[in-house]
Amino acid sequence: MTAPRPYALLAEITYKCPLHCPYCSNPTQTGNDQELTTDEWTRVIREAAALGVLQVGFSGGEPLARRDLPDLVRAAREANLYTNLITSAVGLDNERLGALRNAGLDSVQLSFQSDKTDLADEIAGARAHQHKLDAAAKIRAAGIPLSLNFVIHRRNIDRLAQMIALAESLQAERVELANVQFYGWAFLNRAALLPTGEQVVRAREIATAAKARLAGKIDIFYVLPDYYEKRPKPCLSGWGQRYVTVNPIGDVLPCPTASSAIPDLRFENVRERDLDWIWRESESFNRFRGTEWMPEPCQSCPQREIDFGGCRCQAALLTGNAANTDPVCELSPNRASVDAVLRDLNSSTPKAFGADWIYRMNPKTLPGLV
Amino acid sequence: MQAPAIAGTAQPKLARGVRLQTDSKTGNSVLLFPEGVLELNETAQDIVSRCDGRTMGEIVRTLAEEYDVDPKMLGADVRETLGDLLRRKLIELV
Numbered sequence: 454m455t456a457p458r459p460y461a462l463l464a465e466i467t468y469k470c471p472l473h474c475p476y477c478s479n480p481t482q483t484g485n486d487q488e489l490t491t492d493e494w495t496r497v498i499r500e501a502a503a504l505g506v507l508q509v510g511f512s513g514g515e516p517l518a519r520r521d522l523p524d525l526v527r528a529a530r531e532a533n534l535y536t537n538l539i540t541s542a543v544g545l546d547n548e549r550l551g552a553l554r555n556a557g558l559d560s561v562q563l564s565f566q567s568d569k570t571d572l573a574d575e576i577a578g579a580r581a582h583q584h585k586l587d588a589a590a591k592i593r594a595a596g597i598p599l600s601l602n603f604v605i606h607r608r609n610i611d612r613l614a615q616m617i618a619l620a621e622s623l624q625a626e627r628v629e630l631a632n633v634q635f636y637g638w639a640f641l642n643r644a645a646l647l648p649t650g651e652q653v654v655r656a657r658e659i660a661t662a663a664k665a666r667l668a669g670k671i672d673i674f675y676v677l678p679d680y681y682e683k684r685p686k687p688c689l690s691g692w693g694q695r696y697v698t699v700n701p702i703g704d705v706l707p708c709p710t711a712s713s714a715i716p717d718l719r720f721e722n723v724r725e726r727d728l729d730w731i732w733r734e735s736e737s738f739n740r741f742r743g744t745e746w747m748p749e750p751c752q753s754c755p756q757r758e759i760d761f762g763g764c765r766c767q768a769a770l771l772t773g774n775a776a777n778t779d780p781v782c783e784l785s786p787n788r789a790s791v792d793a794v795l796r797d798l799n800s801s802t803p804k805a806f807g808a809d810w811i812y813r814m815n816p817k818t819l820p821g822l823v
Numbered sequence: 824m825q826a827p828a829i830a831g832t833a834q835p836k837l838a839r840g841v842r843l844q845t846d847s848k849t850g851n852s853v854l855l856f857p858e859g860v861l862e863l864n865e866t867a868q869d870i871v872s873r874c875d876g877r878t879m880g881e882i883v884r885t886l887a888e889e890y891d892v893d894p895k896m897l898g899a900d901v902r903e904t905l906g907d908l909l910r911r912k913l914i915e916l917v
Contacts, residue, residue, distance in 0.1 A: 458848055460860055502847075505846075505847075505848045507844075507846065507853065507855055507860050508855060508858075508860065533844060533847070535842060535855035535856070535860075537857060537858065559840060559842070559855075559857070560840050560856075560857040562857070562858075596839065597840070598839055598840030598856075598857055600857055600858070626840070626857075626912070627857060627858075669910070669912075672912065
């Protein structure tokens, strides 16, 4: 089939991160391949622009862990891309912020773990909250548009209203309240992170009310807790349709979590092939492109070009086969596997909050910082 | 949600962090902003590219001359387009 053009590149430039959030979607295991060099990333960015990409998100890990980040931002601006930095802000001082702004950085998405210092630091496994507050002020002072991202889970969901209030006080332009999605470390820690049904109902009310109250002031995006939904999320707007991810070692992924969630799919590397070929021709990008691959009940479903059968990674993680309907869908023959998880949680008192998760660790085998 | 009325003396301009750019794949104009892309049709492109300090009244007048149409009719279209962009916070009024 003819490949569409991609709109956005997610450049995961390193897996290194000073935080240890148990909900991280990075792979829990990584190989010991070398991170891409500055020159290699510059080439990838140019190839992405030639392919039609208009936006690049620099992410990780913590992208500030790479000293050459301003060079990569500059390369992206020279290729006419809109540049987003997706960061914890740890390592963002005035000097680095100035260098990034001079390189042409367009916007920053700053992650927070909570509104409260002690809880935020406990979740992050690091003392970072106060630094984030300072960084947010610096970003505002530099005149760079600021989005905040809160990953929501059982331990912090009851503070949703306070987290929204924090976003207001920091004068963010956009807030993402993203219920945790279960991939990577988050999948490993699902039992500790999954909110209860009661929590989810309350949170939805708070988010809906805040959205209405702040309309025109702050854009609020509430990412639904999909285990509690009846239909799956329209993952990636379809596989190989709009998004392309390149991970720290140069593997090109239709979805950031695909390399760990779908082990039987072979992903191409930018060190061996150019991005254009990988996007158009590779087995990994074509496997779930369009609707031909779909099994029933997706194949004859009127929603099939609305939700695209949901998430391939979730299908792989929960049913062992990435080509199955996302089991979150009420029409999936595997929905019982999701219901069982919810029943386990909601029929008993959840175990003591916190302390029952595994903190994310940095890959030990990656080389030193560039 | 109703867009706020735009006065004839208002000066619409691109909001902070929003870039107007030509999409090299299509030759059309696009607005780029955090986490999003909006493809502009020809009329929207003509309007947005004039949001450069000119007032609403001036934009309508110059476009009406170029299109050779009644400024009153065109004014409603321009207000609708800019109202939509204002609601999405892609432009702001000075």
